[in-house]
Amino acid sequence: MKKKIVSTIMAALLAALALAGCSSPSGGAGTATGNGSAEAPAGGSSSEAATPADGGTIIVGGLWQTTGFMADYEIPGSEGFQLAVDEINAAGGIDGKQIEYVFYNGQSELDLNSSLIAKLIDVDGAKVVAGLGDPNSAIASGTVAQSKGVATLATSSTLPYTQERVGDTAFLVPFGDNIQAYAAAEYAYKDLGLHTAYVVTDSTDEYTLSLSKFFSEHFTNLGGEIIGEATYDDNGYTDFSPAIQKVKALDAEPDALFFASFTEQGPPILKQFRDAGLGQPVFSGDGLDSVEIAEIAGEAANNTYFTTHVDYTESNSKVTDFLAAYTEKYGAEPANAFAALGYDAAYLIKYAIETNGNGDTSAEGIKNALDKVTDFEGVTGTISYANGHVPNKTVYICEFKDGTKVNLLSVVPEV
Amino acid sequence: MDFFAGSLISGLQLGSIYALIAIGYSIVYGILRLINFAHGDLLMVATYGAWILIARGLSLPFAVIGSVLITVAFGLVIERAAYRPLRDAGEEATLITSLAVSIFLQNLFLMVFTPKNRAFALPGFFSEKLVLGGAGSITITNMSIVIFVVTGGLIAAVSLIIKKTRLGIAMRACAENSTAAKLMGVNLNAVVVFAFVVGSALAAVAGVLYSGQYVSFNPSMGFMIGIKAFAAAVIGGIGSFAGAAAGGVLLGVLEILFACYLPEGAGVYQTAFVFLVLIVVLLFKPNGLFGAAEGRRS
Numbered sequence: 001m002k003k004k005i006v007s008t009i010m011a012a013l014l015a016a017l018a019l020a021g022c023s024s025p026s027g028g029a030g031t032a033t034g035n036g037s038a039e040a041p042a043g044g045s046s047s048e049a050a051t052p053a054d055g056g057t058i059i060v061g062g063l064w065q066t067t068g069f070m071a072d073y074e075i076p077g078s079e080g081f082q083l084a085v086d087e088i089n090a091a092g093g094i095d096g097k098q099i100e101y102v103f104y105n106g107q108s109e110l111d112l113n114s115s116l117i118a119k120l121i122d123v124d125g126a127k128v129v130a131g132l133g134d135p136n137s138a139i140a141s142g143t144v145a146q147s148k149g150v151a152t153l154a155t156s157s158t159l160p161y162t163q164e165r166v167g168d169t170a171f172l173v174p175f176g177d178n179i180q181a182y183a184a185a186e187y188a189y190k191d192l193g194l195h196t197a198y199v200v201t202d203s204t205d206e207y208t209l210s211l212s213k214f215f216s217e218h219f220t221n222l223g224g225e226i227i228g229e230a231t232y233d234d235n236g237y238t239d240f241s242p243a244i245q246k247v248k249a250l251d252a253e254p255d256a257l258f259f260a261s262f263t264e265q266g267p268p269i270l271k272q273f274r275d276a277g278l279g280q281p282v283f284s285g286d287g288l289d290s291v292e293i294a295e296i297a298g299e300a301a302n303n304t305y306f307t308t309h310v311d312y313t314e315s316n317s318k319v320t321d322f323l324a325a326y327t328e329k330y331g332a333e334p335a336n337a338f339a340a341l342g343y344d345a346a347y348l349i350k351y352a353i354e355t356n357g358n359g360d361t362s363a364e365g366i367k368n369a370l371d372k373v374t375d376f377e378g379v380t381g382t383i384s385y386a387n388g389h390v391p392n393k394t395v396y397i398c399e400f401k402d403g404t405k406v407n408l409l410s411v412v413p414e415v
Numbered sequence: 416m417d418f419f420a421g422s423l424i425s426g427l428q429l430g431s432i433y434a435l436i437a438i439g440y441s442i443v444y445g446i447l448r449l450i451n452f453a454h455g456d457l458l459m460v461a462t463y464g465a466w467i468l469i470a471r472g473l474s475l476p477f478a479v480i481g482s483v484l485i486t487v488a489f490g491l492v493i494e495r496a497a498y499r500p501l502r503d504a505g506e507e508a509t510l511i512t513s514l515a516v517s518i519f520l521q522n523l524f525l526m527v528f529t530p531k532n533r534a535f536a537l538p539g540f541f542s543e544k545l546v547l548g549g550a551g552s553i554t555i556t557n558m559s560i561v562i563f564v565v566t567g568g569l570i571a572a573v574s575l576i577i578k579k580t581r582l583g584i585a586m587r588a589c590a591e592n593s594t595a596a597k598l599m600g601v602n603l604n605a606v607v608v609f610a611f612v613v614g615s616a617l618a619a620v621a622g623v624l625y626s627g628q629y630v631s632f633n634p635s636m637g638f639m640i641g642i643k644a645f646a647a648a649v650i651g652g653i654g655s656f657a658g659a660a661a662g663g664v665l666l667g668v669l670e671i672l673f674a675c676y677l678p679e680g681a682g683v684y685q686t687a688f689v690f691l692v693l694i695v696v697l698l699f700k701p702n703g704l705f706g707a708a709e710g711r712r713s
Binding site: 066067068071072203229232233238239241242244245246248249263264267268271272275276277292295296297298 | 421422426530534542629674679684686
C-alpha cells in the first residue's frame with residue numbers, strides 16, 4: 001500500500017531526472033524497484049519432515065507480512081501458525097501426513113504478495129495458504145489463489161465481503177468488520193450512553209474504510225448521530241491537526257471519537273487529540289490491538305476502547321494451553337490476538353481435512369473440506385463456514401489503561 | 416478564525432521541520448549537484464540515536480547533542496564511502512547511489528531494531544499548552560514553541576555561517592562555480608565535508624523534533640518526509656539556502672491548509688494538491704521561488 005506509492009514516486013522521480021538530466025536515455029528510469037522490494041524475499045521452508053512419515057506430506061503455504069505496516073499483526077500470526085504446525089507434526093501430522101510448511105514474507109506490499117502466492121502454489125506446490133496480510137493484499141493474492149483453485153485462510157484481514165470480491169476459495173479466520181464495528185457501536189451507544197460521534201478514517205485501506213462504514217451505519221441505526229468525518233492517507237502521514245481542527249470547529253464536541261487506523265498511526269493520533277484537549281472516549285477495531293500503542297502513547301491511550309478476537313485472561317483451557325505453549329516457545333506472551341488467529345488457522349486446516357476430507361489432500365479436496373467446517377473450536381472462538389466464509393464469532397472489547405490492555409467484556413453477535 | 420489560526424500553527428510547525436530538512440538537500444545540491452535521497456533517512460538515524468541515548472540515562476539536551484554527533488558521523492561516512500568515489504561519475508550515478516544508501520540505511524535499521532514502532536516520549540512539559548486567544552480555543556503546546564524557536568535559531572545561525580565565515584564563503588564560491596573555486600585555492604573536499612556536517616546536523620535536529628511531536632517512529636519514517644522536504648527544496652529553488660527554508664514552511668502550511676479547507680472527501684488528497692502547487696510554481700518559475708538563473712549546470 002504505502003510502499004507501493006513510495007516506489008511509484010521513486011520511479012517517477014527517476015524518470016523525470018533521467019529526462020531532465022539531458023543524459024543518455026539509457027538511465028535507470030524503468031528499473032526502480034522501490035524501497036524494500038529490492039531485497040530478496042525473506043522466508044524459507046521449515047519442513048519438519050526431512051524424512052517424510054509413511055503417509056506422505058501435505059504442503060502448506062504461509063504468506064506473512066513480517067515487515068512493513070502489517071508486521072505488528074502478522075509476526076504474532078506467523079508465530080502462532082508455526083507453533084501449531086510444530087505441534088501438529090509432533091503429534092503425528094494430519095491424517096498421518098506430516099505438514100511441509102513453506103512461508104514467505106510479503107513485506108506488506110501488494111505486488112509482492114501476488115507474485116509470492118503464485119510461487120507458493122506453482123513452485124512450492126502449496127495446497128492451502130494462510131496469512132495474507134491486510135484486505136488490499138489479501139484480495140490481490142487471494143484472487144491469484146482463486147484462479148489456481150487453492151484455498152486461502154486470511155488471519156488478519158477482516159473484510160466481510162472478501163468472498164464476494166475473491167471467490168469461493170477465500171476463507172477468513174477472524175470475524176468480519178461488520179461484526180466488530182457493530183459491537184463497538186453498541187458498546188458506545190448502549191453501555192456508555194454516548195450519542196454523537198466523530199469518525200476519523202485512514203482512506204488507503206479496505207479495512208479502515210469498511211470499519212468506519214459499519215460503525216457509522218450501526219451507530220446511526222441505534223439512534224446515535226455521526227456529526228462529522230475526516231479522512232487521512234497514511235503515506236508517511238502523522239500530523240492529524242486537520243482532523244483536530246475540524247472537530248474543534250464543530251458547534252458541540254462529539255461524545256465519542258471513532259478512529260479506523262492501523263497500529264502505526266495509533267499513538268500519534270491519540271497523543272495529538274489528547275494534547276489538543278479532546279479527551280472523549282475513543283473507539284476502534286482490532287487494528288489497535290497492540291499493547292505497544294498503550295506503551296507508546298502512555299496516558300493519551302487511556303479511555304480508548306477497541307474490539308478484538310480473544311481474551312487471553314479467560315480460564316478456558318483452549319486459551320490457557322495456547323498461552324502456555326506460545327510463551328514456552330517464544331519467551332513472551334503474544335503481543336495481540338493475531339497470534340491466536342494464526343494458531344487457529346493451522347488447526348482449522350487439520351480439523352477440516354480430518355473431519356470432512358475423506359483422505360483427499362489435493363488443493364480442491366482441502367477447499368471442499370474447509371467449506372463444510374462447522375463448529376470448529378479454536379482459541380478465538382467457534383468457526384463455521386456454513387453461512388459464508390466469514391465466521392460469526394464472539395467479539396471482545398478491551399480498553400487501554402495506564403499502559404496496559406484490559407479486557408472488559410465479550411459480545412456474541414446476533415446472526 | 417480560530418479554525419484558521421489553529422490550522423496555521425500546525426502548518427507552520429510541520430513546515431519548520433520540512434525547512435530544516437530541505438536546507439540539507441539544498442546546500443549539498445548547490446555544491447555537488449547531488450540529490451541525496453538518503454538525507455531523509457538521517458532523520459530516522461537521529462531519532463534512533465536520541466532514543467538509545469535517552470534509554471541509557473542521558474538527559475534530553477545531552478541526548479540531542481549526542482544524536483546530532485551520531486547523525487553527522489553517519490552523514491560523513493556516507494559522503495566518504497558512497498559519494499566521494501563517484502564525484503566525477505555524473506548526476507545519475509550519484510542519484511542512484513543515494514537511493515541505494517537510503518534503502519541500505521532503512522534495511523540496516525530494520526535488521527537491528529526490527530520494524531516495531533517505538534515510543535519517543537518527551538517529558539510532560541512539552542505537551543503543556545499556552546492559551547493564545549479566542550477565549551481559550553487557540554492554544555499552542557510548548558513543543559510547537561520549541562519547534563519554532565529551534566528552527567528559527569538554527570536557520571539564523573546557519574545563514575550567518577554561510578554569509579560570514581571563511582568556510583561559508585568558500586561554500587558559496589563552490590556553489591557558484593566549483594572549478595573556479597578550486598583554482599582559487601578552495602579545498603573542495605573540506606567544503607563538501609562542511610556541507611554534509613551542516614546538513615546532517617539540521618536533519619538530526621529535525622528528526623528529534625519530528626519524533627517528539629508525533630510520538631512514534633520506525634525505520635521507514637524518514638523516506639516520505641525526505642521526499643516532501645526535497646519537494647520543498649525544489650519549490651524554493653534547489654541550491655538556494657533561503658529558498659529551502661521558505662519552501663519548507665510554504666509546503667507545510669499548504670499541506671495542512673489543504674487538508675483543513677478542501678471540501679469533505681477531497682481533503683484526503685492534500686498531498687496531491689501540494690504537488691499540484693509544486694507543478695504550478697515550476698511552470699512559472701522553473702528554478703523555484705529563489706532559484707538561481709539557468710546556465711549554472713555544468
